[in-house]
Amino acid sequence: MSRADVLVSADWAEENLNTPGVVLVEVDEDTSAYDGGHIAGAVKLDWKTDLQDQVRRDFVNKEQFEALLSQKGIGNDDTVVLYGGNNNWFAAYAYWYFKLYGHDKVKLLDGGRKKWELDGRELSKDTVTRDKTSYTAKDQDVSIRAFRDEVVAAIGKQNLVDVRSPDEFSGKLLAPAHLPQEQSQRGGHIPTALNVPWSKAANEDGTFKSDEALAKLYAEAGLDGEKETIAYSRIGERSSHTWFALHELLGYPKVKNYDGSWTEYGSLVGVPIEKDV
C-alpha cells in the first residue's frame, strides 16, 4: 500500500472525470453542498440517511449497503473516488465504510471539496444519473472497527488516539464549535488516550501532510507502533480521517476506528473518564 494507491490529486480527478470505471462520490454532512454544485458526474451519498440505519443505532447492513450502491450505479469493479466538505471528514468515513464492506478499489480525493474550490475548479449543478448495478458486498471486516468493550479493554494497554480538538479532549467543549454544545453526555476523554487532533494530519487546504510529517507527528505524540491502535472522535468521522492516515498512508497494520466514539463512550454507565477542566 502506498499513497498513490489510496489518494488521488485534484489534477488526477479532473483528468479522469469521464474515465469508464471511475466513479466520483461526494459525501457530506451538509448534503445541500452537493446540490449547490458538485464535481461533474459525481453521485451523492448522505452519511446519515444512506449509511446509517434509520431505526437501530448502527450502520446499514450488508443487504442495505448492496441495495444502496446498486441504486447509485456503483459496481464491484468500479474505482470509487470519495470527496466531501469538512476537510474530507465524511469522505474518509465513507472510505473506511467502503473498506468495512470489502470494496477494495476506493480512493480519497486529497483535499476534498475545499482544495477543489480553493483551486477555483469547476462545479456542476447537472443531475447525475447512472445505470443501476447489482452490487455484492462482503461481510463487515471488523478488524478495522472497534466496539465499546474493546475500547474499555484497551485502556492502559493499547494505543487510544483521541483525535478531537484539545478543548473537546479536556472536556471544555462537547462538540466541534460549529455545532450546538448542549448534549446529554459527559465531557472528557478515555483514560490513557493520546490527544492528536485530526487537523494535525492535514494542511490548511485540507490535503494530507507528507508521510514523513505524519510519521513524526504520531511518533512524537507517543504512539507505540508495536501495539494495536484504536482511534476515536465524537461520532467517528474525524477518527476515520486519522484511521486513514495511520492505516492507509503510514501502513500501521492494526488500526481500528471506534465509530461509537465519544457520543457512545461519554454516555456509558460505569466507565472511567478523565476530565481536565
Add this chain to the structure above:
Amino acid sequence: MTSMCGAPEQTPTIPAGIDIEKETVIYGVVSQGDAPVPGAYVRLLDQGGEFTAEVVTSATGDFRFFAAPGTWTLSVLHKDGKVRQEITAEKPGLLRVPLKLT
C-alpha cells in the same frame, strides 16, 4: 455591538431549542469590498492556534460558531483572498465579528 452606516443589526440564525444565554456564539459576515463572500472557509482556532472548527460561509457570507468564553482566532481562506483575526469572548452570548478579505 455597533451597526454600520445605519444598517439594521444582523443577528445569527440559531437552531430551535438552543439557549443563547448559555452558548457563546461567534458569528458574522465575510466580505470583500462591500460584497458578502459566499463559500469562504472560516476556521476557528483556539488560544494555542489549534484547529477547533471550520464552516463555509452561506450565500449571504454568514458564518457562525458555538464556542466558549476565551481567546480565539478566526482564519479565512477563499480563492480570492484571506484574512486572520484574533478575538476574545468575555462571557456567553452573541459576539459579532465582521471579516474583510484582503
